[in-house]
Amino acid sequence: MRRALLICALLLAVPAAADAQATGGTAPVQTPGVTGGNTAGRPFRIPPVIRAFSASPRSVVWGGAATALRFRVDAVNLRAVRVVLSVQRRGTRTVRRVSLGRVPTGRSVTRRWTRAGVAPGVQLLTLRVVDSRGRPLARAARATLTVRVRPRRKPAPAPAPAPAPAASGVFPVRGPHTFGDGFGVDRGDHKHNGVDIAAASGTPLVSPRRGTVLATGYGAGSGYYVVVRDAERDHAYVFFHLLAGSTIVREGQAVDAGQRIGSVGSTGHSTGPHLHFELWAGGWWSGGHAIDPLPYLRAWS
Ligand SMILES: [Zn+2]
Structure with a gap:
């Protein structure tokens, strides 16, 4: 591109400046910020710098x-x-x-x-x-x-994490990571439906809680994805952009908190290795809606 x-x-300016010098005292002194004319009466420009x-x-x-x-x-x-x-x-x-x-x-x-x-x-x-x-x-x-990409510093005793929205859980990225775009960030034609967590490609991804694998697959935007339904609450955890070939769970499989499901990648619509993590309440798509997972992620990290 x-x-x-x-x-x-630039090419026009050079001969013009030379003319100005050649005519001696009658020509204006060429200094930056001044437009002059060449001998043919055509204005020339000194390019911006x-x-x-x-x-x-x-x-x-x-x-x-x-x-x-x-x-x-x-x-x-x-x-x-x-x-x-x-x-x-x-x-x-x-x-x-x-x-x-x-x-x-x-x-x-x-x-x-x-x-x-x-x-x-x-x-x-x-x-x-x-x-x-x-x-x-x-x-x-x-x-x-x-x-x-750098590991977060020991999270300063977080400003009172939102009144314990999260039961115990495991942070889904098991390695150095940083937070990127958050929930609700304007993406032009849509709002960002999750939280981005950058980490090196291949970093293990785990289920934050005990549950069942609801779906796995590939989408043009999501890349390779995995969805886990929580065993105890009406929540679903959505993982996007997994490394190709890294998904190691299948639909219907039970998973434990902390159990590996795949690896961080950059498949689908993604500009670098990261996990796009969503938290759905009331069902994944069917009747449910995504909520901000950040308080949960903070509680789990
Ligand atoms: Zn994202």
Whole structure:
């Protein structure tokens, strides 16, 4: 998806600047911020320049605080310019484009970026000033950002976990993990129906409580999935994006709390290894509804 485009404005500027020098005292002095004309009377433009582009902090935990993008655009006779960020995970070809909107020129600006949809890994960030049709107007500026998966610190004695909604249970991801998008997060055409828990591919997944396997299978969005119905309460636990071939339970099988059902993967609609975990009350689909599993997950971790 990357296109190398010729920056025509730059090519125009060079001969024009040379003309201006050749005519000596009569030509205006060429300084950044000034538009001049060449000898044919055609205006030329000095392309905008992106300066001091940085992403801070340079290393973040997946699902953690937003990244501050700092930069400055100097441009001739333009008070604001359109800026687009391209994000490419090192070693992959997928590029996400994030519009940063119009930014004022001639001074440092900071834009908060939530990194929505960005998976763990080293991310190559490319900043471009573009015209109204998305064509680059300036040389791109680059920076890198490391998004890492790290075990949560010993959970600080949680702010009184919601009045014990959860009976005893086992945290479904048995290994280092971090929380990503939560329940109800806006996904454009739908609300996020569960909680994302990032962990290394292959990390064991277990049933949080004793129950029965209600369903296993594969869906385009969910990837490989497993659903477990709680033996004691009217709850169902839904696991998405399992590693291909890792499902080790079958429909109708009884499982214990802590019993392995499969492994963390990234199958289906997923940008990196994580468990998408849902908790349904009153039945899975048939008459039931998903509720926020976070209080339960916290109680189990
Ligand atoms: Zn999810």
